Every structure is written in structure tokens, then in C-alpha cells.
Amino acid sequence: MSGILHALARHGYLSLAVLVFLESVGMPVPAALALAAAGAAAATGLLNPLTAIAVALAAIICGDTILFFVGRTTGWLLLGILCRLSANPESCILLSAESFYKRGRLTLVVAKFIPGINTMAPPLAGSMKMRLRQFLWLDAAGASLYVLAYGVTGYVFSDFLAMLTRGAETASRTLAWLVALAIVVYAVYHAVLYWKHRVYRVVPRVQADEVVRRMTEDAAAIMIADVRSHGYYDAGSERIRGSLRLEPNKLPQALQDLPRDKEIYLYCT
Amino acid sequence: MREATSARVAHLLRENGFSAYVIVGGLAGWRKAGLPMEVVPAGELVQLPTFG
Numbered sequence: 001m002s003g004i005l006h007a008l009a010r011h012g013y014l015s016l017a018v019l020v021f022l023e024s025v026g027m028p029v030p031a032a033l034a035l036a037a038a039g040a041a042a043a044t045g046l047l048n049p050l051t052a053i054a055v056a057l058a059a060i061i062c063g064d065t066i067l068f069f070v071g072r073t074t075g076w077l078l079l080g081i082l083c084r085l086s087a088n089p090e091s092c093i094l095l096s097a098e099s100f101y102k103r104g105r106l107t108l109v110v111a112k113f114i115p116g117i118n119t120m121a122p123p124l125a126g127s128m129k130m131r132l133r134q135f136l137w138l139d140a141a142g143a144s145l146y147v148l149a150y151g152v153t154g155y156v157f158s159d160f161l162a163m164l165t166r167g168a169e170t171a172s173r174t175l176a177w178l179v180a181l182a183i184v185v186y187a188v189y190h191a192v193l194y195w196k197h198r199v200y201r202v203v204p205r206v207q208a209d210e211v212v213r214r215m216t217e218d219a220a221a222i223m224i225a226d227v228r229s230h231g232y233y234d235a236g237s238e239r240i241r242g243s244l245r246l247e248p249n250k251l252p253q254a255l256q257d258l259p260r261d262k263e264i265y266l267y268c269t
Numbered sequence: 270m271r272e273a274t275s276a277r278v279a280h281l282l283r284e285n286g287f288s289a290y291v292i293v294g295g296l297a298g299w300r301k302a303g304l305p306m307e308v309v310p311a312g313e314l315v316q317l318p319t320f321g
Binding site: 076093094097098101104125128129130131134197199200201202203204205206207208209211212224225226227228229231232233234235236237238239240241242245246248251255258260262263264265266267268269 | 272274279281285286287289291292293294296299302304305313314320
């Protein structure tokens with residue numbers, strides 16, 4: 001961790017730019033620490049404060065804009081992937097989209113301070129077709145707040161560097177434990193899922209070409225149902241030809257309308 | 270688990286007396302096998318809010 005501070009002292013603006021850029025594209029890099037260190041370096045005359053601010057802002061906005069365009073070109077794919085982890089993907093997508101629609105502008109401004117959200121906000125803005133100019137304004141506001149908050153902290157507290165170095169060592173140990181804990185929780189979660197799903201493994205499975213064979217044999221005797229919880233958001237999305245949508249959330253109502261005399265073939269992603 | 274949603278729904282349908290099956294590989298497998306696809310009709314798309 002103190003390596004970061006040494007690098008910052010030696011390569012100044014370049015290492016500052018690299019660190020904040022990496023964080024803005026989602027890498028777990030302690031950019032806030034780098035900003036505070038840059039602030040302290042500026043206080044001792046090692047860096048020019050205005051240049052440091054400009055460099056940091058440019059790097060952050062650059063990284064965020066890349067993610068913005070990733071969101072814009074992949075549409076709802078990203079949100080779909082993230083929501084797949086939740087218990088109810090469909091409502092996860094709807095609620096996240098609605099919440100970001102209502103609070104997205106403010107979210108972009110404060111996102112930098114919230115791990116996780118900082119990486120998600122720019123691509124979501126892109127997914128939701130925010131105008132580039134508006135995005136850039138909001139993102140610049142957010143980036144300025146972030147850079148100033150940490151930069152000024154580093155600048156004001158003269159012995160901040162030493163304190164940070166000590167704090168950072170404790171922080172990295174805590175982080176290592178947290179990562180280990182997260183891995184355990186993840187493994188347990190999947191073990192529980194596996195156990196819960198054991199009953200589903202007795203459901204008969206059919207190869208795709210077998211379904212096609214049945215379809216050409218007697219199309220009226222079968223039905224193909226799309227149970228994906230996403231795939232219906234982006235214009236031009238594709239599905240199996242002739243399939244009908246069956247929303248997993250609305251299954252109880254759908255049971256009335258489903259044909260009892262047909263073979264129902266289900267597919268998801 | 271692969272085909273998680275379809276397996277869950279198929280199980281539920283079977284409990285309710287339907288003859289339900291899971292297509293192995295899902296949509297990805299179907300596409301990979303080069304079997305017929307179609308574009309989702311505009312009327313069936315779900316509208317999510319956008320800033321546009």
C-alpha cells in the first residue's frame with residue numbers, strides 16, 4: 001500500500017491518472033487514497049494542485065465515459081446479468097431501472113463515494129439512453145466532488161500521509177478477511193441453491209433437435225414457452241421461432257390458460 | 270445451475286398436471302445449433318424507462 005505513495009511521489013501525475021482511471025472502470029484500486037496522497041503532495045509542493053485536479057478529473061471522466069458507451073451499446077444486458085443473482089430477476093430489473101430513472105441524475109453525482117454504485121451508474125445511464133452531454137455534466141460534477149473531497153483532505157492534514165500508510169496496512173488485512181468471507185458466503189449460497197434445486201433435476205430434458213423433430217411431426221401437439229426473465233427489453237431481441245412468453249412471476253394466472261393436451265417445451269437463456 | 274428457470278417452471282407445471290419438458294441448452298444451445306429463431310415482435314417488448 002505504501003508502494004502507491006512512493007509511486008505517486010516518483011511518477012506524480014501519471015500514477016495519479018492511472019489509479020483513478022482504473023477505479024473508474026471498476027478495478028478495486030484505492031483511488032481515494034491516491035487522491036488524498038496527491039493532495040498531501042500538493043501541500044508540500046511536490047505536485048501542482050491545479051494540474052493534479054485536472055489530471056484526475058480527465059482520467060475519471062474518461063473511464064466513466066467508456067463505461068457509459070458500454071452501457072449504451074449493450075442495452076439492458078448488463079442490468080440483466082447483475083439481476084440474475086437476485087431472487088426475482090424480473091422485478092430486480094424493473095425496480096432498478098425505475099429507481100435509476102427517478103434518482104439517476106443525483107446518483108451519478110454521488111456515486112463515486114459508494115463502492116459498487118460508482119461502477120454501475122455510468123453504464124446504467126448509457127443503457128437508459130441518457131444524452132451524452134447531460135451525462136458528461138453530471139459525471140463531471142460527481143468527479144469534481146470526489147477529487148476535491150479527498151484531495152482537500154490530503155492537502156489540509158499535513159501528517160495525513162503517515163496516518164494513511166498505517167491505516168492502509170490495517171485496511172488491507174481487513175480487506176483480505178472480507179474477501180475470504182465473501183468467498184465462503186458465495187460457496188455456501190451455491191451449496192444451498194444446489195440442495196434446494198435437487199427436486200428440479202428429475203424434470204425430463206429434451207435436446208433441441210428433438211423438439212424440432214416433434215414440431216415438424218405434429219406442430220399442433222406442442223408448445224414452446226420462453227421463460228426468460230429478461231430478453232424482452234431491447235428492440236431486435238430474438239427468441240425461438242414460434243415460442244410464446246411465459247413469465248415465471250405470473251405463473252399462477254398463466255396456469256389457467258396453458259394447454260393441458262400439449263407437450264410444453266420450456267427454455268431460458 | 271444451467272436451465273435453472275426452465276427446470277423450476279417445468280417442475281411446477283408437472284405438479285399441476287401439465288406435460289412439461291426442459292430444452293437442453295436453452296436459447297443459447299438452440300441458437301448454436303442453428304435452429305430457427307425470430308425477432309420478438311415490438312408489441313411484446315417490455316418498456317423500461319429511459320432518459321432519451
